[in-house]
Amino acid sequence: MAANLPLISIIFLSFCYVASSFDQVSFLQCFSLHPLQSNSTSKTITTRKDPTYISLLQSSIQNLRFLNTSSPSPQLIVTPVNPSQIQAAIVCSQKLGVHVRVRSGGHDYEGLSYVSQMPFIIIDLRNMRLVEVDVEKERAWVETGATVGELYYAISQRSKVLGFPAGSCPTVGVGGQVSGGGVGTIFRKYGLAADNVIDAKIVDVNGKVLDRKAMGEDLFWAIRGGGGASFGVIFAWKFVLVPVPPTVTVFEVGKTIEEDATMLLYKWQNVAHKFHEDLFLHAVTGVVTPSSSLANKTISISFGGLYLGKIEKLLPSIQESFPELGLTRENCTEMSWIQSVLYFAGFSQDGSPEVLLNRTQSSRSFFKAKSDYVMEPISQRALQGLWNKLIEDETSYLILTPYGGVMSQISDSATPFPHRGGNMYQIQYMVTWDSEEENNQKINWMRELYDYMAPYVSRFPRAAYMNYRDLDLGRNYVINTTYAQASVWGLKYFRGNFKRLVKVKTASDPANFFWNEQSFPVLSPGRR
Ligand SMILES: Cc1cc2nc3c(=O)[nH]c(=O)nc-3n(C[C@H](O)[C@H](O)[C@H](O)COP(=O)(O)OP(=O)(O)OC[C@H]3O[C@@H](n4cnc5c(N)ncnc54)[C@H](O)[C@@H]3O)c2cc1C
Ligand SMILES: *[C@@H]1O[C@H](CO)[C@@H](O)[C@H](O)[C@H]1NC(C)=O
Ligand SMILES: *[C@@H]1O[C@H](CO)[C@@H](O)[C@H](O)[C@H]1NC(C)=O
Ligand SMILES: *[C@@H]1O[C@H](CO)[C@@H](O)[C@H](O)[C@H]1NC(C)=O
Ligand SMILES: *[C@@H]1O[C@H](CO)[C@@H](O)[C@H](O)[C@H]1NC(C)=O
Ligand SMILES: *[C@@H]1O[C@H](CO)[C@@H](O)[C@H](O)[C@H]1NC(C)=O
Ligand SMILES: *[C@@H]1O[C@H](CO)[C@@H](O)[C@H](O)[C@H]1NC(C)=O
Numbered sequence: 105m106a107a108n109l110p111l112i113s114i115i116f117l118s119f120c121y122v123a124s125s126f127d128q129v130s131f132l133q134c135f136s137l138h139p140l141q142s143n144s145t146s147k148t149i150t151t152r153k154d155p156t157y158i159s160l161l162q163s164s165i166q167n168l169r170f171l172n173t174s175s176p177s178p179q180l181i182v183t184p185v186n187p188s189q190i191q192a193a194i195v196c197s198q199k200l201g202v203h204v205r206v207r208s209g210g211h212d213y214e215g216l217s218y219v220s221q222m223p224f225i226i227i228d229l230r231n232m233r234l235v236e237v238d239v240e241k242e243r244a245w246v247e248t249g250a251t252v253g254e255l256y257y258a259i260s261q262r263s264k265v266l267g268f269p270a271g272s273c274p275t276v277g278v279g280g281q282v283s284g285g286g287v288g289t290i291f292r293k294y295g296l297a298a299d300n301v302i303d304a305k306i307v308d309v310n311g312k313v314l315d316r317k318a319m320g321e322d323l324f325w326a327i328r329g330g331g332g333a334s335f336g337v338i339f340a341w342k343f344v345l346v347p348v349p350p351t352v353t354v355f356e357v358g359k360t361i362e363e364d365a366t367m368l369l370y371k372w373q374n375v376a377h378k379f380h381e382d383l384f385l386h387a388v389t390g391v392v393t394p395s396s397s398l399a400n401k402t403i404s405i406s407f408g409g410l411y412l413g414k415i416e417k418l419l420p421s422i423q424e425s426f427p428e429l430g431l432t433r434e435n436c437t438e439m440s441w442i443q444s445v446l447y448f449a450g451f452s453q454d455g456s457p458e459v460l461l462n463r464t465q466s467s468r469s470f471f472k473a474k475s476d477y478v479m480e481p482i483s484q485r486a487l488q489g490l491w492n493k494l495i496e497d498e499t500s501y502l503i504l505t506p507y508g509g510v511m512s513q514i515s516d517s518a519t520p521f522p523h524r525g526g527n528m529y530q531i532q533y534m535v536t537w538d539s540e541e542e543n544n545q546k547i548n549w550m551r552e553l554y555d556y557m558a559p560y561v562s563r564f565p566r567a568a569y570m571n572y573r574d575l576d577l578g579r580n581y582v583i584n585t586t587y588a589q590a591s592v593w594g595l596k597y598f599r600g601n602f603k604r605l606v607k608v609k610t611a612s613d614p615a616n617f618f619w620n621e622q623s624f625p626v627l628s629p630g631r632r
Pocket of ligand 6: 462463464465466467
């Protein structure tokens with residue numbers, strides 16, 4: 105990070121040559137004349153003069169760090185209602201030399217779906233969110249503007265014994281999450297969301313609509329874990345739905361470090377990734393601030409579980425493999441799968457599942473997150489050091505997600521997501537805050553935490569999950585970033601798959617129209 109200053113001047117220089125002023129009138133003309141689009145531009149395009157511009161721009165922004173007035177804002181926002189309007193937006197952006205950012209749910213940790221240093225427009229897919237569930241065939245076509253909550257809701261309305269293995273937060277967009285992987289509570293049994301994609305529709309850089317057959321297996325491979333943003337605008341996925349039992353069991357056991365949580369977590373590291381794939385048991389840490397000024401702050405660890413079956417089968421198995429947890433019948437609740445979705449989303453499992461259709465997060469904050477993969481157990485002594493660090497910031501927490509199960513059986517190169525066998529668990533580090541003034545202090549604190557953890561996590565490369573995007577891992581400062589420069593972040597997210605991703609990028613978008621701070625570089629002609 106010491107290199108910040110010189111890099112800023114590089115950004116400035118390298119962006120000059122594209123910084124011609126944006127010709128909005130010509131864009132609107134181009135868009136309305138596009139033969140395929142439906143001639144109803146009024147609702148489809150929102151310009152800066154439009155009174156709804158600010159609210160439309162800000163509505164799905166999740167990280168308040170990128171909601172400030174000095175963030176560069178788009179020239180206009182296109183909210184297509186059909187693929188032709190996406191085609192028109194792509195063709196016209198290139199004609200007028202303006203960049204494009206694509207947004208589905210707006211949850212990108214670094215704001216890449218709605219902030220760019222170059223003149224840009226946003227294609228926001230919020231109006232394309234049809235979910236078509238075929239119960240007989242156990243398949244669904246899902247438009248990418250849908251949230252995972254809308255997807256789960258639609259499935260549950262049609263069947264009590266079908267589900268889908270995407271993430272836990274219902275407001276996340278299907279477009280961003282599935283193209284980057286998608287880790288959730290049933291992924292030890294069914295893999296990532298991306299592992300369950302069997303077809304997709306994309307508008308490519310030429311403005312062509314391509315399905316799996318037309319795009320070919322290389323591009324179809326790349327968009328299932330490599331992120332969509334480097335390749336085009338994905339507007340629909342075809343998913344395989346997965347069976348879920350009519351009754352599942354959830355449970356939660358919380359302990360502080362005074363109650364031996366460190367020993368429990370130490371044990372958890374060794375067992376959670378070996379459990380039967382029907383059992384998911386994650387650990388979430390938090391800082392507890394006591395009400396009495398005499399007591400000290402402490403760390404609590406909540407062990408939260410989902411079992412794809414009934415209590416009577418869960419109890420004996422966990423009492424055998426993890427007796428230290430002290431799980432009892434009273435700690436467990438049986439419910440339907442969709443109720444477990446509500447439960448893990450933080451809603452009451454007895455409430456109406458319609459809350460899954462609400463696209464607004466209950467609370468938004470400023471945040472900085474990072475991720476790691478753990479391949480060997482971390483000692484209790486090192487964990488104690490971790491607690492000492494976490495206790496410095498009350499808003500910090502970690503989410504430890506166990507891998508194993510089917511995740512270890514899928515090959516590292518089956519999709520771009522490479523974090524399969526050999527990984528015991530994934531750590532997500534999170535710190536939040538409420539005002540811009542705290543940005544530097546909080547981000548620096550997070551970097552210290554990350555430095556502390558370096559000896560205990562995966563190395564060469566120190567791997568990371570691309571859906572927990574982190575620009576500290578490296579970024580493209582220029583459009584013509586080289587392979588070597590991009591591999592700094594690329595190998596962390598994609599390990600051995602990075603090379604193939606760069607080749608697919610080079611073949612599908614040779615002029616690098618779909619550029620962002622962490623998009624794949626295009627190989628120079630000599631290296632193709
Ligand atoms: C509160 C919260 C909870 C989360 N929980 C989980 C979880 O349980 N499991 C998990 O795996 N991840 C989780 N994530 C991470 C999440 O999966 C990623 O942030 C994901 O990329 C967000 O997708 P989005 O569509 O909402 O984001 P966006 O910001 O809209 O997009 C993210 C990236 O994908 C690109 N993109 C989006 N849509 C398209 C498209 N249609 N075509 C091409 N490119 C596109 C964007 O340009 C951007 O680069 C969580 C994030 C948050 C903020
Ligand atoms: C849009 O309008 C043009 C000119 O009036 C017309 O030629 C074209 O067919 C229309 N497109 C659609 C999809 O209706
Ligand atoms: C405002 O947002 C930009 C990114 O859009 C960020 O780089 C900058 O640090 C933010 N400014 C402040 C004062 O937080
Ligand atoms: C688990 O159940 C026991 C009783 O069997 C109870 O004492 C304990 O508080 C419960 N734990 C939680 C986290 O609910
Ligand atoms: C709080 O921490 C201090 C210093 O470590 C220790 O001396 C004291 O006993 C602790 N208080 C409680 C209530 O645990
Ligand atoms: C959606 O959720 C937000 C945040 O929790 C809440 O303020 C809003 O009222 C909800 N909208 C509806 C229609 O329930
Ligand atoms: C990138 O492009 C710019 C502008 O065309 C050029 O000046 C620069 O030398 C190029 N850099 C590399 C690494 O190719």
